[in-house]
Amino acid sequence: MSNTKIRVKDLQLYYGEFHALMDINIDIIENKVTALIGPSGCGKSTFLRTLNRMNDLIDHVKIKGNILIDGIDIYDIACDLTHLRKRVGMVFQKPNPFSKTIYENISYGPRIHGIKEKSKLDEIVEKSLKKAALWDEVKNRLNKPALGLSGGQQQRLCIARCLAVEPDVILMDEPTSALDPISTLKVENLLEELKREYTIVIVTHNMQQAGRVSDYTSFFLNGEIIEKDLTKNIFSKPRDKRTQDYITGRFG
Amino acid sequence: MKKYEKWIEIFLFICATVATLSVFLITFFIFKEGVPILKSYGVFSFIFGTNWSPTNGEYGAFPMIIGSIGVTLGALMIGIPAGITCAVFLAEIAPKSMVKIFRPAIELLAGIPSVVYGLFGLSIVVPFIRIYILPIIQKFHPNAYTSGYSILAGAMILAIMILPTIVSISENAIRSVPSEYKEGSLALGATHVKTITRVVLPAAKSGIIASVVLGMGRAVGETMAVILITGNMPKVPGGILDSVSTLTGTIAMEMGYATPTHQKALFATGIILFVFIMFLNMTATFTMKRMGEK
Numbered sequence A: 001m002s003n004t005k006i007r008v009k010d011l012q013l014y015y016g017e018f019h020a021l022m023d024i025n026i027d028i029i030e031n032k033v034t035a036l037i038g039p040s041g042c043g044k045s046t047f048l049r050t051l052n053r054m055n056d057l058i059d060h061v062k063i064k065g066n067i068l069i070d071g072i073d074i075y076d077i078a079c080d081l082t083h084l085r086k087r088v089g090m091v092f093q094k095p096n097p098f099s100k101t102i103y104e105n106i107s108y109g110p111r112i113h114g115i116k117e118k119s120k121l122d123e124i125v126e127k128s129l130k131k132a133a134l135w136d137e138v139k140n141r142l143n144k145p146a147l148g149l150s151g152g153q154q155q156r157l158c159i160a161r162c163l164a165v166e167p168d169v170i171l172m173d174e175p176t177s178a179l180d181p182i183s184t185l186k187v188e189n190l191l192e193e194l195k196r197e198y199t200i201v202i203v204t205h206n207m208q209q210a211g212r213v214s215d216y217t218s219f220f221l222n223g224e225i226i227e228k229d230l231t232k233n234i235f236s237k238p239r240d241k242r243t244q245d246y247i248t249g250r251f252g
Numbered sequence B: 001m002k003k004y005e006k007w008i009e010i011f012l013f014i015c016a017t018v019a020t021l022s023v024f025l026i027t028f029f030i031f032k033e034g035v036p037i038l039k040s041y042g043v044f045s046f047i048f049g050t051n052w053s054p055t056n057g058e059y060g061a062f063p064m065i066i067g068s069i070g071v072t073l074g075a076l077m078i079g080i081p082a083g084i085t086c087a088v089f090l091a092e093i094a095p096k097s098m099v100k101i102f103r104p105a106i107e108l109l110a111g112i113p114s115v116v117y118g119l120f121g122l123s124i125v126v127p128f129i130r131i132y133i134l135p136i137i138q139k140f141h142p143n144a145y146t147s148g149y150s151i152l153a154g155a156m157i158l159a160i161m162i163l164p165t166i167v168s169i170s171e172n173a174i175r176s177v178p179s180e181y182k183e184g185s186l187a188l189g190a191t192h193v194k195t196i197t198r199v200v201l202p203a204a205k206s207g208i209i210a211s212v213v214l215g216m217g218r219a220v221g222e223t224m225a226v227i228l229i230t231g232n233m234p235k236v237p238g239g240i241l242d243s244v245s246t247l248t249g250t251i252a253m254e255m256g257y258a259t260p261t262h263q264k265a266l267f268a269t270g271i272i273l274f275v276f277i278m279f280l281n282m283t284a285t286f287t288m289k290r291m292g293e294k
């Protein structure tokens, strides 16, 4: 029933001399939402970015260990980066639509992956926007600049942009931290829909959010995973004292 | 203390006024000297007349207008691709250690006096065109001839001269594209090159355009280098290997010995140049402003 989508084995990450991730071992289950929580600077974003190799962009990063997605090591030299990032999409903390039109933002991904027919692109744009629950709000202004949308709409646009390349996994780094409560709610509801088709990993600082949207939760502290379990277990009966302190707001 | 500050303020005010006033004075002066002949000779015949022979009282500035435009366009055709590629390389691709060598070198180009560019053009580019490029052209057009002093030579030297302007402003524009855009594109699986061409360059568009317009202003206004290498023939050119005169070159060379009417005609030439450059500057400020708003 529950398949492992991503398997992380003995992952170590160094920024130069700084050991940012230590002995990370975790299985991320298909079609579930996995939340990563932990105090600021504990390595959540760093870990998330190892999953689509966005850390490759940073100089002096050294990575050891294995990350298998569908059984294939993504740090293997044979792994095609373009293909990996197409399968593992990412939504950033700050909505980052391109300064292009709404339509161009969504069609950008499919186009760079070789889809040229206008009818096909139209179809993808509509489908992606519908999945991101944005279609009704923007269907009459597809050719308007994306930067004219509200912050919450921009974030859903970024989700739609990510869906347009048909990923299996979606990585979200505090996707609602820049949004108002209503937009946040919309994105959270969206997650509920999306997990039927996608495997989702989400970083959040908001304990209620982690409780509401996720099936599994991992607690990070100083570059290590302290505890990982079903969300309901983590929040009702954490095994580690530090986890308990964190979720009850006693530190971090 | 208070009084002391007052004096400083007054001093600063005077400086600012002098700077502003000079712009108006220069404008007024050029127009005062040049407008009468435009009226008596006729604006149309001045701008579109093809015969410039001051000794016979013929003042058709068209050959120089074409000369200036030709040399400038040529410089842009070489300078824009070279400059933008260079800016992309420095901002996106080159490792830091390489940038440290390349960027100061390019900026140094801006500090070389233009007469030195002229000498370089005279001793290297002009003979190069005559000896190496002409034979190639002659294979296709046996009657082609050039002394080497030509639009092409001028364009090549001007291209180098406008390079620092284009490179440094474009590089800045490219660097100021938010890294979130780039990450957004890369995270979708776009390659580095695709990200540059589809996301970074479009986002840096207004800065790049501004750099081109400023470079163009420099090319139009350049005088010394151009005098030495374009051949100074007030004739409408038939091709890029022909000699031409430019607006600036003509003014600089002829003013020394010009009769009063001839002088006025040169001032009128100055008006054309002035209007041209004003227009370019305004376009530049306008695009810069739009870039700032974004």
Ligand SMILES: Nc1ncnc2c1ncn2[C@@H]1O[C@H](COP(=O)(O)OP(=O)(O)OP(=O)(O)O)[C@@H](O)[C@H]1O
Residues within 6 Å of the ligand: A015, A018, A020, A038, A039, A040, A041, A042, A043, A044, A045, A046, A047, A058
């Ligand atoms: N590019 C980098 N170079 C060097 N050190 C870095 C870099 N990025 C992050 N770090 C360090 O790695 C550690 C983990 O950072 P990371 O951004 O993963 O934390 P985080 O858990 O996402 O924090 P937050 O909740 O504030 O986003 C921090 O100590 C940080 O200073």
Ligand SMILES: [Mg+2]
Residues within 6 Å of the ligand: A044, A045, A046, A173
């Ligand atoms: Mg983070």
